[in-house]
Amino acid sequence: MFEDLSSRLESAFKSVAGQARLSDINVAQTVREIRRALLDADVNYQVARSITSSVKEKALGRGVIASVTPGQQFTKIVYDELVDVLGSEKEDIGFSPVPPSVILIAGLQGSGKTTFSAKLAKWLKSQGKNPMLAAADVYRPAAIEQLTTLAGEIDVPVYTRDTRDATAVAREAVLEARKSARDVVIIDTAGRMHVDEQMMDEVARIKSLVKPSEILFVVDAMTGQDAVNTARDFNDIVDFDGVVLTKLDGDTRGGAAISIRSVVNKPIKFVSTGEKMDTLSPFYPDRMAQRILGMGDVVTLVEKAQEQYDEVQARKLQSKIMSNAFNFEDFYGQLQQIKKMGSMRDLIGMIPGMSKQLKDVEIDDDTLKPVEAMINSMTLEERRNPQIINGSRRKRIALGSGMSVKEVNGLLKQFSQMKKMMKTMKKMNRKGRGMEGLKHLTGPGRIH
Ligand SMILES: Nc1nc2c(ncn2[C@@H]2O[C@H](COP(=O)(O)OP(=O)(O)O)[C@@H](O)[C@H]2O)c(=O)[nH]1
Numbered sequence: 001m002f003e004d005l006s007s008r009l010e011s012a013f014k015s016v017a018g019q020a021r022l023s024d025i026n027v028a029q030t031v032r033e034i035r036r037a038l039l040d041a042d043v044n045y046q047v048a049r050s051i052t053s054s055v056k057e058k059a060l061g062r063g064v065i066a067s068v069t070p071g072q073q074f075t076k077i078v079y080d081e082l083v084d085v086l087g088s089e090k091e092d093i094g095f096s097p098v099p100p101s102v103i104l105i106a107g108l109q110g111s112g113k114t115t116f117s118a119k120l121a122k123w124l125k126s127q128g129k130n131p132m133l134a135a136a137d138v139y140r141p142a143a144i145e146q147l148t149t150l151a152g153e154i155d156v157p158v159y160t161r162d163t164r165d166a167t168a169v170a171r172e173a174v175l176e177a178r179k180s181a182r183d184v185v186i187i188d189t190a191g192r193m194h195v196d197e198q199m200m201d202e203v204a205r206i207k208s209l210v211k212p213s214e215i216l217f218v219v220d221a222m223t224g225q226d227a228v229n230t231a232r233d234f235n236d237i238v239d240f241d242g243v244v245l246t247k248l249d250g251d252t253r254g255g256a257a258i259s260i261r262s263v264v265n266k267p268i269k270f271v272s273t274g275e276k277m278d279t280l281s282p283f284y285p286d287r288m289a290q291r292i293l294g295m296g297d298v299v300t301l302v303e304k305a306q307e308q309y310d311e312v313q314a315r316k317l318q319s320k321i322m323s324n325a326f327n328f329e330d331f332y333g334q335l336q337q338i339k340k341m342g343s344m345r346d347l348i349g350m351i352p353g354m355s356k357q358l359k360d361v362e363i364d365d366d367t368l369k370p371v372e373a374m375i376n377s378m379t380l381e382e383r384r385n386p387q388i389i390n391g392s393r394r395k396r397i398a399l400g401s402g403m404s405v406k407e408v409n410g411l412l413k414q415f416s417q418m419k420k421m422m423k424t425m426k427k428m429n430r431k432g433r434g435m436e437g438l439k440h441l442t443g444p445g446r447i448h
Pocket residue numbers: 107108109110111112113114115116191246247248249250272273274275
């Protein structure tokens with residue numbers, strides 16, 4: 001999969017690999033090579049440009065982590081960017097609260113709809129569902145036969161009827177599913193050579209009639225940017241929920257996979273890598289990015305180094321805590337760190353001794369917002385020396401943050417209590433105890 005792109009990217013990284021650090025010059029050169037590799041892989045021009053400009057910005061803005069090479073660091077930056085472009089999170093298909101859920105399959109002729117419909121049924125079965133297929137590609141008898149054969153292979157019932165009315169088949173299949181207690185109906189529809197009005201119209205009519213909980217648009221990844229444009233046009237009219245990429249086992253260059261999410265603004269939900277029934281898998285952006293880069297190990301390595309880098313920051317913080325110099329500036333820095341990590345719980349975990357006590361408490365990240373607002377309203381001097389915050393300063397901070405003086409008082413009180421607790425920790429530590437809690441500050445990450 002994407003061999004050519006992978007090897008081109010790899011050689012782009014090589015050009016920075018020998019360098020001691022990421023300088024402007026070699027970053028620019030590497031980014032140019034990456035852009036060329038992406039364009040040659042048939043990635044949409046805008047998408048390629050957005051990937052490379054973001055990579056460049058990050059590469060230049062990032063501090064050098066001593067324990068990894070610039071080439072490895074660069075790989076990680078590109079990896080993060082690819083994961084982002086591919087959609088970040090795995091996205092599941094939607095089911096309706098009242099069964100049967102209807103999944104409508106659309107796409108151009110030959111894209112792999114019928115094959116996918118059957119594979120999806122098999123996959124749903126493995127997930128404990130009780131699916132049924134419906135042959136709404138009513139124009140060609142061979143299409144009905146194809147679905148029936150596949151359905152037999154995977155032992156899933158299929159609804160067929162000798163009619164020219166695809167919507168009737170869809171509607172009746174849903175009724176049939178309800179009667180026979182099937183909880184999912186997968187409707188395989190007819191495709192055209194191009195997205196034309198007739199095809200969109202038919203899918204739109206089925207959509208309004210059976211109200212699918214999920215509409216999947218099947219795209220042949222081999223057809224590159226054509227596939228992406230088709231999906232975009234179809235989505236403009238039908239507004240589907242997700243994309244299925246097929247034929248990734250073939251000689252695909254990667255352009256469709258990398259571009260489609262950005263261009264169409266719909267997630268990829270499944271990928272198909274063969275004609276056999278067991279060649280379907282849910283789409284994971286991170287796994288795909290690792291495959292494209294062919295360098296999962298490097299990514300892990302840099303992630304660990306990053307952890308270690310954070311560990312150095314944490315040590316600095318720890319020494320501040322130990323010398324009782326922890327102030328609002330540090331606290332604010334921690335808050336920003338937490339926002340990056342995305343969880344309040346992680347912050348709590350960093351405060352010695354706190355994580356255990358708060359293990360079962362639900363913490364809402366919104367609780368941080370007023371705190372952040374109040375610290376924002378402090379001057380740098382106040383952040384560094386909270387003890388100077390007198391009555392009139394409190395009033396000013398309250399006004400500036402839109403909070404009440406009482407709330408500002410509350411924050412200051414909490415802060416001083418936290419410092420007291422830190423002092424206690426320090427004393428315990430001197431007696432050779434109490435380091436347990438501080439483990440949270442240093443983290444386990446280490447490179448051998
Ligand atoms: N290599 C490969 N072939 C596939 C894949 N998915 C479907 N096909 C083949 O592509 C052809 C068209 O598939 P079909 O499901 O009939 O497409 P439809 O016209 O959209 O229903 C068939 O020969 C399938 O076996 C895939 O992921 N990889």
